[in-house]
Amino acid sequence: MTQSVSAQDVRALRRFNRYFTRRIGALDDHYLGQDRPLGEARLLFEIGDGASLRELRGRLRLDAGYLSRMVRALQAQGLVRVSVPAEDSRLRVAELTPAGRVEVEEQNRRADALAEGLLGSLDERRRGELTAAIAAAERLLRLAAITVESVDAAARDARDCLAGYAADIDARFPEGFDPAALVRPDEVSGDSGAFLVAYEEGRPVGCGALRRLAPDTGEIRHVWVRPEARRLGLARRILDGLERAAVARGYGVVRLDTHAVLTEAQAMYRACGYTEIPRYDHNVYAAHWFEKRLPRPSGD
Amino acid sequence: MTQSVSAQDVRALRRFNRYFTRRIGALDDHYLGQDRPLGEARLLFEIGDGASLRELRGRLRLDAGYLSRMVRALQAQGLVRVSVPAEDSRLRVAELTPAGRVEVEEQNRRADALAEGLLGSLDERRRGELTAAIAAAERLLRLAAITVESVDAAARDARDCLAGYAADIDARFPEGFDPAALVRPDEVSGDSGAFLVAYEEGRPVGCGALRRLAPDTGEIRHVWVRPEARRLGLARRILDGLERAAVARGYGVVRLDTHAVLTEAQAMYRACGYTEIPRYDHNVYAAHWFEKRLPRPSGD
DNA sequence: GGCTTTCTTTGACTAGAGTCAAAGAATGAC
DNA sequence: GTCATTCTTTGACTCTAGTCAAAGAAAGCC
Numbered sequence: 017m018t019q020s021v022s023a024q025d026v027r028a029l030r031r032f033n034r035y036f037t038r039r040i041g042a043l044d045d046h047y048l049g050q051d052r053p054l055g056e057a058r059l060l061f062e063i064g065d066g067a068s069l070r071e072l073r074g075r076l077r078l079d080a081g082y083l084s085r086m087v088r089a090l091q092a093q094g095l096v097r098v099s100v101p102a103e104d105s106r107l108r109v110a111e112l113t114p115a116g117r118v119e120v121e122e123q124n125r126r127a128d129a130l131a132e133g134l135l136g137s138l139d140e141r142r143r144g145e146l147t148a149a150i151a152a153a154e155r156l157l158r159l160a161a162i163t164v165e166s167v168d169a170a171a172r173d174a175r176d177c178l179a180g181y182a183a184d185i186d187a188r189f190p191e192g193f194d195p196a197a198l199v200r201p202d203e204v205s206g207d208s209g210a211f212l213v214a215y216e217e218g219r220p221v222g223c224g225a226l227r228r229l230a231p232d233t234g235e236i237r238h239v240w241v242r243p244e245a246r247r248l249g250l251a252r253r254i255l256d257g258l259e260r261a262a263v264a265r266g267y268g269v270v271r272l273d274t275h276a277v278l279t280e281a282q283a284m285y286r287a288c289g290y291t292e293i294p295r296y297d298h299n300v301y302a303a304h305w306f307e308k309r310l311p312r313p314s315g316d
Numbered sequence: 317m318t319q320s321v322s323a324q325d326v327r328a329l330r331r332f333n334r335y336f337t338r339r340i341g342a343l344d345d346h347y348l349g350q351d352r353p354l355g356e357a358r359l360l361f362e363i364g365d366g367a368s369l370r371e372l373r374g375r376l377r378l379d380a381g382y383l384s385r386m387v388r389a390l391q392a393q394g395l396v397r398v399s400v401p402a403e404d405s406r407l408r409v410a411e412l413t414p415a416g417r418v419e420v421e422e423q424n425r426r427a428d429a430l431a432e433g434l435l436g437s438l439d440e441r442r443r444g445e446l447t448a449a450i451a452a453a454e455r456l457l458r459l460a461a462i463t464v465e466s467v468d469a470a471a472r473d474a475r476d477c478l479a480g481y482a483a484d485i486d487a488r489f490p491e492g493f494d495p496a497a498l499v500r501p502d503e504v505s506g507d508s509g510a511f512l513v514a515y516e517e518g519r520p521v522g523c524g525a526l527r528r529l530a531p532d533t534g535e536i537r538h539v540w541v542r543p544e545a546r547r548l549g550l551a552r553r554i555l556d557g558l559e560r561a562a563v564a565r566g567y568g569v570v571r572l573d574t575h576a577v578l579t580e581a582q583a584m585y586r587a588c589g590y591t592e593i594p595r596y597d598h599n600v601y602a603a604h605w606f607e608k609r610l611p612r613p614s615g616d
Numbered sequence: 617g618g619c620t621t622t623c624t625t626t627g628a629c630t631a632g633a634g635t636c637a638a639a640g641a642a643t644g645a646c
Numbered sequence: 647g648t649c650a651t652t653c654t655t656t657g658a659c660t661c662t663a664g665t666c667a668a669a670g671a672a673a674g675c676c
Contacts, residue, residue, distance in 0.1 A: 150332045378634085384655055
């Protein structure tokens with residue numbers, strides 16, 4: 017998977033990493049905390065409009081016990097309110113109290129002032145350049161940090177993704193979408209199929225499936241990316257992973273279909289080397305059919 | 317000084333800051349430390365090819381006592397050697413021992429592997445985009461973090477800068493440079509002059525002077541940037557600051573001269589609105605003379 | 617309905633990070 | 647030569663951050 021990376025690129029990233037973490041980031045932390053431990057300040061910020069301890073634990077990568085205690089401390093300070101959600105009473109949901117909200121506002125104000133001070137010393141042109149560079153870097157770093165893994169289609173993350181996919185296209189297709197049209201887990205596993213899930217920070221943010229259509233032909237289905245991870249180029253990476261899986265399973269060609277309304281998807285398939293072909297299935301949702309010839313498996 | 321900054325730019329920078337510090341930076345720290353406290357790991361890395369405790373204290377913003385103890389701990393582990401420099405026996409200079417060097421090498425290897433892993437999941441084109449975006453962001457952030465301050469020309473930082481300037485051009489001018497040709501502190505202070513020093517992370521990295529030439533005319537001299545802070549656009553900022561100082565002191569026009577070999581400087585002056593004029597002084601080092609009309613002081 | 621898994625809480629720790637003040641040794645300034 | 651300043655060291659702390667294990671309460675799975 018890892019392609020050979022030039023030492024120059026590595027050096028550039030490390031330099032930036034060092035510079036940013038030590039200088040800018042450290043500054044930010046220092047101001048953010050002010051009269052409160054940094055851990056608590058971050059936690060307050062991350063709670064935002066309410067979050068379960070489970071989510072917070074994942075997002076901040078904290079020990080469960082440690083988090084539990086910090087939440088209790090914030091509760092004691094009157095900044096946070098904890099409740100038990102109706103749907104699962106093992107969970108605890110933390111929310112900001114009005115006082116907590118004030119505190120977070122103040123944090124935000126300080127961090128804004130810091131960023132403003134930094135940006136203010138640049139002229140407008142350079143500021144625009146910086147914003148553009150930062151947006152590009154963030155997009156690419158997020159994409160780079162996302163891993164695409166092969167998982168069992170019956171596993172929870174896979175099911176969550178398929179459910180998200182179904183809900184998403186149900187809303188976008190004028191005729192709606194019947195979840196019965198989804199692949200069955202047994203079709204997309206083993207020697208003839210695959211199910212890939214993309215993870216960002218441990219959370220599933222996209223998926224894609226490969227199943228057998230004919231001895232030499234695989235079919236790609238359900239390539240989907242959660243809204244919060246779109247416009248990063250992730251769909252291409254998933255597609256790429258599925259093609260590699262197809263090659264590894266001995267397919268010489270992959271096919272796929274798309275709905276008429278999914279015009280961006282069609283453009284992407286074309287850009288990725290797919291050519292439109294006649295209808296090959298009876299999928300009632302499909303309006304366009306594509307095919308791509310795959311390279312033979314290489315030795316390495 | 318601070319120009320009005322759009323909320324959008326502020327938001328973009330803060331988002332990036334958060335993303336980078338929490339995700340990428342935190343990862344790096346985690347790997348860097350491994351079986352050693354993070355503080356010590358950073359310190360080892362920062363010592364590099366030798367540094368005085370004074371420098372280290374500044375660069376890492378550590379308490380003097382804390383640093384002293386950490387150095388002693390590294391010394392006890394055989395990773396660092398401390399010596400007293402001949403020129404100032406209050407100072408202590410820390411250097412890596414061979415064992416320390418091995419340790420830092422190992423740190424580097426790990427951090428490289430981390431960066432490589434991240435970059436490796438991008439294709440070559442995107443990797444190039446990321447490297448370019450990162451380089452631009454670093455350059456602009458460094459520039460933004462540099463402050464240009466008016467200081468007494470007799471103060472230590474100012475003298476250090478002038479000495480650096482003199483040494484630099486002495487090496488670049490074919491005929492050398494006589495430090496007697498530098499401005500006198502009293503010329504560049506008070507109501508008719510100014511001396512600016514640019515600071516990056518507390519270290520002076522550039523300077524520029526303004527003195528009186530005639531009742532309505534100021535002269536800009538010794539605009540200089542240390543080698544490590546070049547190509548950021550800092551000279552322009554210093555020049556800009558000097559022009560503002562000139563306006564504030566009531567000058568309607570500023571002049572300056574440059575040596576024949578300083579072609580980049582000439583290009584910059586032209587780009588900043590200076591026009592070439594006939595010789596106006598007897599500076600033996602000068603080959604080109606420039607002038608710029610200044611706006612009248614505005615009310616704000 | 618029993619068994620496994622998930623989520624949180626509590627107890628009991630450890631070590632790293634950082635602060636503050638006092639004091640001693642050299643320098644620099646006048 | 648005196649006096650203020652700079653730089654480092656030492657002592658004496660505090661507190662944050664983080665780990666590990668055990669256990670109880672719910673929920674999910676056949």
